[in-house]
Amino acid sequence: MKNVTIYTGPLCNYCEAAKKLLTRNNVEYKEINIATVEGAMDEMITKANGKRTIPQIFFNEQHMGGYDDVRALEKENKLQELLK
Template sequence: MKSVTIYTGPLCAFCDAAKKLLTRNNVKYKEINISTVDGAMDEMIKKANGKRTIPQIFFDDQHIGGYDETRALEKENKLQELLK
């Protein structure tokens, strides 16, 4: 099972939705709040090829995208496969 990292921020409905989606699929994840962790924003932007929006979700070092991309994977039944 790949490790999942999600970069989040305060008052972010899409972050909450992404966390619920992962939890619903029994996916354990590490959350990094860019507003409270020094350097997290720069780290996220670098890893996400310049994307600045939150959430940004990674399976190991593979950039998945935000909530919409993760939800699309779930709808297509590809989420669990990608996590293997």
Template sequence: MQKVEIYTGPMCNYCSAAKHLLSKKKVDYTEFNIATDPSKMQEMQERTKGARTIPQIFIGETYVGGYNELKALEIAGKLNSLLEI
């Protein structure tokens, strides 16, 4: 299974939806809350080439994007293979 990292923040419905989708698939993930650790905001922007919205999701070395991109992978039947599950 690929390592999953997700940058999140408080009161973020898309963050909750992304975490719910991953949890439903029994996928462990590392969550970085940019509100409680501001250094993670800069890290996120560097890794994503400037993204300012959350969530931002990485699966392995692949930058997925936000919740809409994650959900699109699920609908297209490509998420499981990317996760290697």
């Protein structure tokens, strides 16, 4: 299983939805809150090719996008395959 990292922020409904999606798919993830971790926002923006919205989700170092992107993978039954 790949290492999953999700960059989140406070009061973010999409962040909560993304974490629930990962949990229901039995995916362990590392959460980095950009509001509380020094330098995390700059790190996220760099890794996500300039994207500033949260959440931003990575499988290993591959940028998967935000909640809508990962939800689309789940709907297409591609999520589990990409996590292998």
